[in-house]
Amino acid sequence: MKKIFLLAFTFIFALAVQAQDKIEWMKFEEAVAANQANPKMLIVDVYTDWCGWCKKMDALTFQDPKVVEYINDQFYAVKLNAEDTQRTFEFMGKKYSEAEMAAVMRVQSYPNFVIIDPTLKNITQLPGYREPEQFLEGLGYIVKKGFRGQ
Template identity: 55%
Template sequence: MKKVLGMLAIGLLITSQLQAQENEITWYSFEEVIDKVEADPKMILIDVYTDWCGWCKKMDKDTFTDKDVIAYVNDNFYAVKLNAEDSKKKFNFRGKEYSEQGMARAMRVSSYPNFVIMDAAMENITQLPGYREAKPFVNSLVALLENFKH
């Protein structure tokens, strides 16, 4: 009986983890994406935020919880959260050491929220500054990918 209950518990845990993956954007650190993009090339969506930014919090609460946004971002991008004021966490990119703050500056981000789009070669393509509701956010990402493919 204990084995059956144990198997059932494992099954429920796996099921809940799969549902969680479908119900939220999979966020990576910048350094994780450096490795992922080499193994499986994909565009990168970087959410540059600050802890004090009210519109950033609204994006997290409203836009990033929308099922269409979640599905589109997870299917088409590696999503990264980058705190524009974090100077402690360090990583290497193209032979240089950066903090998240330093990377945000290098990307020339000066307002929040701001979404930096990189191609699979990790070159900046564009920025999408400002708060966006779910449907317009997905529409802008779809248009961007369509333009990029041509």
């Protein structure tokens, strides 16, 4: 019986550790729905397919265990392709393509990280490539200053 308990505990622990090994990216509308059930800030990674710095963020910064843990804990994480005119979704009663939403959020450079408060009304931007420590510092500043739309 002890062996079964130990095996089950090890399996559950391994799943918990594995769950934090990558950022839990969502579609914009999925993050909005999750926010309705459990309010949290959204971080929207606005990227393009041709952006080398975007790819570097994906390969390095977004693989850092501290970044992964912090984003998964504090935010609903969204990937938004600033040039995708095909995929559409509804937000606040209007239909948008990903490209249209990037324009509405006034994103003009890539990568750009748009932070949306839990009320889905206030946004701020954290533009440009950042190493893990710099990225965490920027996000921490936004969270600590109380960017929650309250």
